[in-house]
Amino acid sequence: xxxxxxxxxxIDALVERAGEKLDGEWVLMGAAAAVAWFSPxxxxxxxxxxxLAGTQAERLAVMxxxxxxxxxxxxxxxxxxxxxxxxxxxxxxxxxxxRGSRATIHRPNATLFLLLKVGRLSETDLDDCTRxxxxxxxxxxxxxxxxxxxxPSTDDADLGARRASLRASLxxx
Numbered sequence: 517x518x519x520x521x522x523x524x525x526x527i528d529a530l531v532e533r534a535g536e537k538l539d540g541e542w543v544l545m546g547a548a549a550a551v552a553w554f555s556p557x558x559x560x561x562x563x564x565x566x567x568l569a570g571t572q573a574e575r576l577a578v579m580x581x582x583x584x585x586x587x588x589x590x591x592x593x594x595x596x597x598x599x600x601x602x603x604x605x606x607x608x609x610x611x612x613x614x615r616g617s618r619a620t621i622h623r624p625n626a627t628l629f630l631l632l633k634v635g636r637l638s639e640t641d642l643d644d645c646t647r648x649x650x651x652x653x654x655x656x657x658x659x660x661x662x663x664x665x666x667x668p669s670t671d672d673a674d675l676g677a678r679r680a681s682l683r684a685s686l687x688x689x
Contacts, residue, residue: 520591522548522563524556530563530585535616537581541568542621544613545596545632549623550644552613554651558644562590566597568607568622596632600624603631626653630660634667634682642678649685657686 522530527548534542544552547560567574575594582592600606609628614621624632626648633641649655664683670676 520587521559521561522551522591523559524551527552527560527563531614531621532616533585534565534581535614535619535621537584538577538616538619540574540619542566542574542578542619543568543596543600543610544621544623545600546593547640547644549613549629550647553623554653555644555647562593563587564593564596565621566594566600570597570601599632599635600628603628626651627656627659630655631663634660634663634679637675637678637682639674639678642682645682646685655686661686 527544531544531552543566544564545566546562546564547558548563548565551558551560565578567578575597578592578594579589582589603609606624606628609625610622611625612620613623623629629648630645633645637645661683664679664686667679670679
């Protein structure tokens, strides 16, 4: 099976359908949020969509939704659920992206988006962070820098360089 690719139009359509098919409150995260929000030319291979309550019923509902709209369930990723819940006050850092008749789809604010990216900080993550920093979004730069500084040291020179690059970008703006 071919790996799906999601561009802005496809993500927007899925978000709208989710607002009509799912129930409750959901968060679009990761690359899909970046595409829908500040990086319209970017694409992604999956959709990080999690329920706010973090229940098994929500995880199953999003998989059922994927099947209903013709996506392989692997294209809908709920791993972000683990990472977002480790960030204090994450719920207060959500912005409404879409209100449907049955569900509200949120996205992270800029600070939460960056906090979620700093741990892994792949090249693509750094690119997303750099694009976000180029917008006029409000960012708690001190909090993100503190999160970067709290990460364990790394022997990976490339990762160290990406961390240093992000820290410099946060400090100079």
